[in-house]
Amino acid sequence: MSLYLCCDCGGSKTSAVICDPSGKIVGRAVGGPSNFAYHSLEAVIAAIRAAVTDALKECPSEEPFSLLPSPSPFAAAWFGISGIDSPVAIDAISPALSTLLGIPQGPRLMVANDTHLLAAPVRMHPDVSYAVTVIAGTGSNVVSFRESSGSQLEELGRIGGWGWILGDEGGGFHVGKESVRRLLIEHDSASVLSTPARESSLKQRVLEAFGVKDVLDLLTEIHVPPPSAPLANTAAHRLMPREKRLSSLAPLVFKSAFEDHDALAIDVLQTCSGILASQIAVLLGERSDGAPRLVRAQDAVICFGGSLVGVEAYRNMVLNHLSANGHTFAHVEFVDDAAATGAIGLVKT
Known part of the structure; x- marks a missing residue:
C-alpha cells in the first residue's frame, strides 16, 4: 500500500493519476467516458479499470503493480465522478470501486462529484x-x-x-x-x-x-x-x-x-x-x-x-x-x- 490514486471521471474521458508517498506523479493514463448519469455502472467501472490499469503500468517497481484482489497497491484513492450528485449515487458505485481496487469502503476510498477534485x-x-x-x-x-x-x-x-x-x-x-x-x-x-x-x-x-x-x-x-x-x-x-x-x-x-x-x-x-x-x-x-x-x-x-x-x-x-x-x-x-x-x-x- 504505497501508492495514491486519483481519477477524474467525466463525460468525454477518465483521467487516472498515481502518486508515490512523496507526492511525485509516477503513473497516469486516460480511459473512456465515465459520467455516471449517462453510462451504466458496468461501463463506468470498465472505463476506470482501463485507465487505472494503464496508469499502474507506468509505475516503477521491481514487480509490476496490478489490480489483483489482494494486496491492493493503493494506500488511498479519490474519485471525482461527473453525474455523482447524491449519497444514493455514491452508495451505488462505491462497492464496485472497493472491489476493483481492493480498498475497503471508508476513509481510504473517497467518492464524490468531480467538482470536489x-x-x-x-x-x-x-x-x-x-x-x-x-x-x-x-x-x-x-x-x-x-x-x-x-x-x-x-x-x-x-x-x-x-x-x-x-x-x-x-x-x-x-x-x-x-x-x-x-x-x-x-x-x-x-x-x-x-x-x-x-x-x-x-x-x-x-x-x-x-x-x-x-x-x-x-x-x-x-x-x-x-x-x-x-x-x-x-x-x-x-x-x-x-x-x-x-x-x-x-x-x-x-x-x-x-x-x-x-x-x-x-x-x-x-x-x-x-x-x-x-x-x-x-x-x-x-x-x-x-x-x-x-x-x-x-x-x-x-x-x-x-x-x-x-x-x-x-x-x-x-x-x-x-x-x-x-x-x-x-x-x-x-x-x-x-x-x-x-x-x-x-x-x-
Missing part, C-alpha cells in the same frame, strides 16, 4: 480550511467546501450548473449570447439615434463567423434549427445545436478583447465576469448562527477550472469584481489537471 488545493495551503471552486468553460458552476477533520471535503454550498437554458452565467454560452445581444442592442439604438453603432473587431469577427454582412441577419443564423438532412453546402454553424453556435463565439470575444483591445468585447466580458462574481458572492460572507455555511474569502482558496477562467485576464476580471465587493481570497489557484492536483492533495491528507 477542483478543491484539492485547500490541502496544499495549511493556513486555510475552506475552498471555493469556480468552473467556467462552456457552462459554469460554483461550489464551496470545508476541509473536515477526516479525509473528506464537506460541501457547504452550491450555485449554478443549471445548463444553458437556465443559467451558466460567465461561461462560454453566456459570453456568446451577450456578445450577440450587445451587437443587436447597438444596431437597434443606432436606428433611432443620429450616432451610428460603433465599429469593432468583435462585430466583424461575429459576422464573419456566421457568413453574413448585416447584424440583423444574425437572428436567422442563430435561431434556424439544424437541418434534418444537411446538404453538402450547408454552412458549418447551421449543423451545430443552436446553443453551440453561441458558445463557439467565446474565443472570438476573447481575441477581440485581449488582443485587439476592442471596447465592445471588453464590455461583454466585464458584464459576464461580473455576473459570475455575483454568483460566487452568494456563497461568501461572515458566518453566523443564521448563516453557518457561508465562507469568508480571507479564510479560503479560490480554485478556478475550465477554459474561460483558464485565461488569466478573464480570471482577473472575476477577482476584481469580487475584491470591489470586499471579497479578497487568501489564495488563488487555477487547476488545469484535476486528477494530478487531486492525487497530490490526497498524499497531503
Whole structure:
C-alpha cells in the first residue's frame, strides 16, 4: 500500500493519476467516458479499470503493480465522478470501486462529484480550511467546501450548473449570447439615434463567423434549427445545436478583447465576469448562527477550472469584481489537471 490514486471521471474521458508517498506523479493514463448519469455502472467501472490499469503500468517497481484482489497497491484513492450528485449515487458505485481496487469502503476510498477534485488545493495551503471552486468553460458552476477533520471535503454550498437554458452565467454560452445581444442592442439604438453603432473587431469577427454582412441577419443564423438532412453546402454553424453556435463565439470575444483591445468585447466580458462574481458572492460572507455555511474569502482558496477562467485576464476580471465587493481570497489557484492536483492533495491528507 504505497501508492495514491486519483481519477477524474467525466463525460468525454477518465483521467487516472498515481502518486508515490512523496507526492511525485509516477503513473497516469486516460480511459473512456465515465459520467455516471449517462453510462451504466458496468461501463463506468470498465472505463476506470482501463485507465487505472494503464496508469499502474507506468509505475516503477521491481514487480509490476496490478489490480489483483489482494494486496491492493493503493494506500488511498479519490474519485471525482461527473453525474455523482447524491449519497444514493455514491452508495451505488462505491462497492464496485472497493472491489476493483481492493480498498475497503471508508476513509481510504473517497467518492464524490468531480467538482470536489477542483478543491484539492485547500490541502496544499495549511493556513486555510475552506475552498471555493469556480468552473467556467462552456457552462459554469460554483461550489464551496470545508476541509473536515477526516479525509473528506464537506460541501457547504452550491450555485449554478443549471445548463444553458437556465443559467451558466460567465461561461462560454453566456459570453456568446451577450456578445450577440450587445451587437443587436447597438444596431437597434443606432436606428433611432443620429450616432451610428460603433465599429469593432468583435462585430466583424461575429459576422464573419456566421457568413453574413448585416447584424440583423444574425437572428436567422442563430435561431434556424439544424437541418434534418444537411446538404453538402450547408454552412458549418447551421449543423451545430443552436446553443453551440453561441458558445463557439467565446474565443472570438476573447481575441477581440485581449488582443485587439476592442471596447465592445471588453464590455461583454466585464458584464459576464461580473455576473459570475455575483454568483460566487452568494456563497461568501461572515458566518453566523443564521448563516453557518457561508465562507469568508480571507479564510479560503479560490480554485478556478475550465477554459474561460483558464485565461488569466478573464480570471482577473472575476477577482476584481469580487475584491470591489470586499471579497479578497487568501489564495488563488487555477487547476488545469484535476486528477494530478487531486492525487497530490490526497498524499497531503
